[in-house]
Structure formats: C-alpha cells, structure tokens
Amino acid sequence: MTTTFRRVRLLRNTGFYIAAFITLAFVATPILFALLGGFKDNQQLRENALGLPNPWNVANYTDVLASGDFWRQVVSSVFIALVTTFLVVACSAMVAFVFARYAFRGREGLFTLFAAGMMFPFAVAVLPLFIILRTFELLNSPLGVILPQAAFGLPLTIIILRTFFRSIPGEVEEAATIDGAGPWLFFVRILLPMSRPVLATVSVLALVGSWNSYLLPLVVLQKPTWWTLPIGVTQFSGQYAVETAKVLAFVMLAMLPALVFYAFAERHLISGLTSGGTKG
Amino acid sequence: MTIKSPLQGSPAVGRPDRRAGFGPRRRSGRPGAGTLASFIAPGLVLFLLFVILPVLFAAYVAFFRWNGLGGVPTDFIGLENFRTMLADKVFLGDLWRLAIIVVLSLVIQLPLAFGLAMLLHQRFPGRTAFRLIFFVPYVLTEAVTAVLFGLVFSPRRGFADSLLASLGVEAQIGWLSDRDIVLFVIFGILVWKFFGFHMILFLAGRQNIPEELYEAAAIDGATGTQAFRSITLPLMGPTVRMIVFLSVIGSVQLFDLVFVLTGGGPFHASETLAITMYEQGFQRNQIGYASALSIAMFAVSLVFALFYQRLVLNRDLQGSLTTAGNRS
Numbered sequence: 001m002t003t004t005f006r007r008v009r010l011l012r013n014t015g016f017y018i019a020a021f022i023t024l025a026f027v028a029t030p031i032l033f034a035l036l037g038g039f040k041d042n043q044q045l046r047e048n049a050l051g052l053p054n055p056w057n058v059a060n061y062t063d064v065l066a067s068g069d070f071w072r073q074v075v076s077s078v079f080i081a082l083v084t085t086f087l088v089v090a091c092s093a094m095v096a097f098v099f100a101r102y103a104f105r106g107r108e109g110l111f112t113l114f115a116a117g118m119m120f121p122f123a124v125a126v127l128p129l130f131i132i133l134r135t136f137e138l139l140n141s142p143l144g145v146i147l148p149q150a151a152f153g154l155p156l157t158i159i160i161l162r163t164f165f166r167s168i169p170g171e172v173e174e175a176a177t178i179d180g181a182g183p184w185l186f187f188v189r190i191l192l193p194m195s196r197p198v199l200a201t202v203s204v205l206a207l208v209g210s211w212n213s214y215l216l217p218l219v220v221l222q223k224p225t226w227w228t229l230p231i232g233v234t235q236f237s238g239q240y241a242v243e244t245a246k247v248l249a250f251v252m253l254a255m256l257p258a259l260v261f262y263a264f265a266e267r268h269l270i271s272g273l274t275s276g277g278t279k280g
Numbered sequence: 281m282t283i284k285s286p287l288q289g290s291p292a293v294g295r296p297d298r299r300a301g302f303g304p305r306r307r308s309g310r311p312g313a314g315t316l317a318s319f320i321a322p323g324l325v326l327f328l329l330f331v332i333l334p335v336l337f338a339a340y341v342a343f344f345r346w347n348g349l350g351g352v353p354t355d356f357i358g359l360e361n362f363r364t365m366l367a368d369k370v371f372l373g374d375l376w377r378l379a380i381i382v383v384l385s386l387v388i389q390l391p392l393a394f395g396l397a398m399l400l401h402q403r404f405p406g407r408t409a410f411r412l413i414f415f416v417p418y419v420l421t422e423a424v425t426a427v428l429f430g431l432v433f434s435p436r437r438g439f440a441d442s443l444l445a446s447l448g449v450e451a452q453i454g455w456l457s458d459r460d461i462v463l464f465v466i467f468g469i470l471v472w473k474f475f476g477f478h479m480i481l482f483l484a485g486r487q488n489i490p491e492e493l494y495e496a497a498a499i500d501g502a503t504g505t506q507a508f509r510s511i512t513l514p515l516m517g518p519t520v521r522m523i524v525f526l527s528v529i530g531s532v533q534l535f536d537l538v539f540v541l542t543g544g545g546p547f548h549a550s551e552t553l554a555i556t557m558y559e560q561g562f563q564r565n566q567i568g569y570a571s572a573l574s575i576a577m578f579a580v581s582l583v584f585a586l587f588y589q590r591l592v593l594n595r596d597l598q599g600s601l602t603t604a605g606n607r608s
C-alpha cells in the first residue's frame with residue numbers, strides 16, 4: 001500500500017520536475033546567453049555561441065563599468081525613480097487620507113475622476129504631454145519625466161492607500177483629536193507610521209514603474225545628459241551594433257540592479273504587483 | 281475644487297462618514313475646507329496638469345491638421361483625421377495584429393501560466409525556487425529585454441540560429457526580418473516576459489480557495505479530476521477573468537518591446553497602435569492625425585473595458601445563481 005503510494009508520488013513528482021525544468025530552461029537560456037556572452041569576444045560569440053567562454057574575457061564588463069555613461073545613466077535612473085516615488089506616494093497618501101476619512105461634498109466625484117485615470121493608457125497622453133512639457137520648458141529635464149510619471153501613478157496608489165486607510169479604526173483618530181492633534185499632525189505622526197507595510201508596497205510599485213519606463217524618457221530626454229538606463233541601453237546597442245559581446249555585457253549590467261532589487265524585495269514586489277493587478 | 285465652504289464648522293452640513301466607522305462624536309474635530317484642500321491640492325494639480333489636460337488636449341487636437349508648431353492648432357478639419365484613419369492600412373493592420381496577439385495570448389500564454397500555477401501549487405521540493413525564477417523575466421525592463429532578444433534573434437547568425445544549428449537544423453530563418461513570422465517571434469518573447477506575472481496571479485487565486493472544499497470533496501469520494509472541474513475551475517473564475525482583462529489591455533498598449541526590437545517592421549508587419557501613433561506624431565509631425573490615433577487607442581481599451589465589465593458582471597451573477605441552484 002505505502003509502496004504504491006510512494007511510487008505514484010515519485011511518478012507525479014517526476015512529471016512536475018520535467019515540466020518545471022523545461023520552463024526553467026526557457027526562462028534562463030536568454031539570460032545565460034547575455035551573462036556568458038558578455039564574457040566572450042565577438043569571434044567566440046560567432047564560433048562558440050553555446051559553450052562556456054574560453055578564455056573568460058572580462059574586458060566587456062570592465063569597459064562598461066569604467067565608462068562614465070553607464071554610471072551617469074544609473075544615477076539618472078535612480079534619481080528619477082526615487083523622486084517619482086516620493087512624489088507619487090506623498091501626494092497619493094494625502095489625497096487617499098482625505099478620501100478615506102472625511103465626508104465632503106464632491107468626494108465621490110473627485111474619487112471617480114482619479115480612478116478614471118486608470119483607464120488612460122499612458123501612450124494616449126504622451127504626444128500632448130510632449131507639447132505641454134515643451135511649453136513649460138521641461139524637455140531634457142528630469143522633472144519632465146518625473147512629474148508625468150508621478151501623475152500617472154496617482155490613481156492606483158490612491159486606490160490601494162484609500163482601502164488601507166479606511167481599515168484603520170476611527171478610535172485611533174478620535175484619541176489623537178482628544179489629545180489635540182489636528183488632521184496634519186495625525187496624518188504625519190500616526191497614520192503614516194501605522195501604514196508602513198502598504199507604503200512599502202506602493203513605493204515598490206512606483207519605483208519599478210519608473211525604473212522600467214521607456215516611452216516618456218525617450219520623448220522627453222533628447223540630450224544624453226539625463227538619459228536613463230533603458231534609453232542608454234537601446235542607444236548603446238544602436239551605436240555598437242556589431243560589437244555584440246559589448247552590448248550583451250551592457251544589457252546584463254543594466255538588468256543587474258533590477259535582479260538584485262527583486263532578490264531583496266521579492267515579497268513586497270510580488271504583493272505589490274499582484275495587488276496592483278487585482279485592484280486594477 | 282468641489283470642496284464647498286459651508287462644510288466649515290457646521291456639522292449639520294457634513295454627512296457623517298458611515299463607512300469609516302466613526303460616529304457623530306468626531307464632528308467636533310472636523311477639519312475645515314482649507315485643511316481638506318491642502319491635502320488634496322498637490323495630487324489634484326499634478327493629476328489635472330499631467331493626466332487630464334493631455335488627454336483632453338489630444339481629444340481636441342484630433343480634429344485639426346497640425347504639425348505641432350505655433351502654440352495651438354488652427355486648421356480645423358472635423359472628422360477628416362478619423363476618416364483617414366479608417367482607410368489607413370497600417371491602422372487597420374494594427375487592429376488585426378492586436379487581435380492575433382490577443383487570441384494567441386488567450387489560447388497559449390494564459391493556459392500555460394495556469395498550468396504552471398497549478399503545478400507550483402503542489403508541494404514538492406524546490407517549488408519556491410522555481411516560482412522565484414519564473415517571475416524574473418517580468419521584473420526586467422521591457423526595453424532592455426528587447427535589446428537582449430534583438431541579439432538572440434540577430435540576423436548575423438544570432439544565438440537562436442546557433443541553437444538550432446547545434447540541434448542539426450541549418451535553416452536561414454529571418455526571425456525579425458520575415459514578415460510572416462516576426463509577429464509570432466514577438467509573441468514568443470511576450471510569453472517569456474509575461475507568463476510569470478500571470479502565473480503568480482493564478483497562483484494567488486488558487487491559494488485563495490479554501491482547502492476544506494477539497495477535503496470535503498475527497499471525503500465524498502471525488503477524484504482529483506472531479507475536484508478540479510467542480511471546485512478549482514469555477515472558483516478560479518474571477519481570477520481568470522481579471523487576468524484576461526489585464527492581458528488584453530496590456531496588448532492594446534504594447535510599445536516598448538516591439539519598438540526597440542523591430543520598430544514595427546519589416547513593412548509594418550509587427551507594428552502596434554502605439555508605434556503608429558509615435559511614428560505619425562514624433563517622426564512625421566502629423567500631430568493631429570497622431571492624436572486621432574491616440575483617441576482610437578483609448579477608445580479600443582474603453583470599449584473593451586465596458587463590454588468586458590458587462591460580460592464579467594453577467595457571468596459572475598449567473599455563476600452565483602447556478603451555484604445557489606445546485607446547492608438547494
């Protein structure tokens with residue numbers, strides 16, 4: 001009895017592993033190609049595309065790491081992502097706080113307006129945004145990327161935060177009011193610290209969204225000064241089209257921050273993305 | 281904007297918020313309109329300036345012929361841009377390619393993600409590692425992924441060609457240059473990039489089904505297949521419908537990956553709505569026409585969303601009714 005059971009289980013597990021390893025190969029092959037390809041030279045890439053690098057050639061990686069362009073793009077990407085995140089989370093938290101906890105005329109209408117923002121694909125707005133940013137002289141400025149990104153991040157962030165803020169019992173605020181705290185003091189000193197987990201989730205969402213964004217920086221940042229990594233990678237690959245190995249090294253290094261971030265913030269990232277999905 | 285001053289200090293006007301769960305006692309602490317406005321203003325200004333204004337502007341400009349110079353458009357041409365659009369082979373092709381991508385996603389990508397989610401729901405050693413790794417492609421930037429796959433499918437004996445050669449297939453395949461296959465190659469890359477995300481959503485949906493249902497079914501003598509058909513499938517319904525929705529809306533907006541990989545070519549064979557809009561607007565300075573295309577893109581998502589919402593609502597209602605019927 002138990003042996004049959006074990007045999008069935010073994011068979012079942014073998015099936016699982018076969019399916020899982022096929023998928024694993026599908027997922028990992030392109031990434032390994034980039035990782036290992038970066039250690040080859042172009043001749044090796046042509047003649048030995050599948051094997052391990054022989055000899056291992058670190059020049060491609062060190063060239064990219066020694067170039068000012070790469071680091072400048074990393075800094076731009078990080079700066080734009082951080083400011084976007086701060087802006088969208090701060091503005092959304094304030095709006096969501098009022099929506100969640102005070103009744104006033106026009107509240108539902110205002111909320112619907114924000115929520116309707118979810119319906120606008122970013123690409124719909126990019127052309128008029130370009131014209132508006134040109135008028136405000138925000139082209140080639142990081143603010144030209146930050147402000148629209150933050151604005152488009154508001155709807156989802158407000159929806160998630162409002163749901164959370166509603167769940168905080170009214171007694172907490174009453175106690176604060178009795179102690180003489182006004183809405184601002186309550187918001188900054190009590191509500192925000194209580195909301196740390198959900199703030200982390202929406203921050204991760206905003207951070208990842210900004211880090212990955214391509215269309216907006218593409219049209220706004222025409223001069224290389226503030227190019228973000230995605231723009232830098234595509235430009236680099238156009239410039240060094242024949243030096244495949246170099247481009248692979250650049251691609252791999254550009255993917256690395258996201259991979260490291262994923263490794264550390266995996267739980268927040270997945271819960272954020274899935275809640276973004278389910279509540280969207 | 282719509283905050284009215286009568287609210288200030290007069291508890292009779294402000295309705296107590298029942299949902300938030302505080303009673304009439306807190307009226308004493310009701311903040312004034314100025315305080316409320318100070319909370320809302322930054323977000324609202326940002327939103328109006330950079331979301332609402334551009335969208336309204338696009339809707340306005342769509343009725344003009346305009347090259348984008350000189351402040352505001354003046355050459356009003358009514359519906360001409362939309363007429364041009366409906367006769368534009370590229371635009372109609374975009375819709376056709378969108379339909380192909382959507383159908384392929386529904387038939388291949390989502391079932392694949394569903395199957396893997398069911399697999400990873402089972403307990404077996406290493407499943408956490410698999411789940412982590414399968415999600416990795418979704419974390420990567422689309423534009424960077426596109427550069428990577430541009431080299432995988434490079435015309436100069438790229439990685440894909442070498443891989444095939446090692447399997448003994450010496451074929452000259454124009455992965456990204458053959459009009460007949462480029463869209464399918466792109467679909468393959470989309471599967472690579474997005475199946476992990478859908479898998480995680482399916483997995484979350486599956487984990488929300490209480491295990492007691494399966495235990496009860498097992499006690500009643502249900503086989504695994506029976507339990508799957510009468511518990512898993514129906515209760516996964518809402519998750520499935522939501523993922524289908526996300527997947528379709530995502531396909532409508534497809535830009536980064538395709539733009540970097542092929543620019544929409546060859547001969548528009550992989551072009552998407554957003555790429556056509558970008559080309560007309562930023563490369564040919566046909567701002568009016570490009571705005572009409574943006575509006576069309578918005579209309580496609582909106583029509584789909586409304587249609588789908590109705591369908592979803594009906595389905596979910598029917599589902600609950602039939603379940604109630606079965607139980608009685």
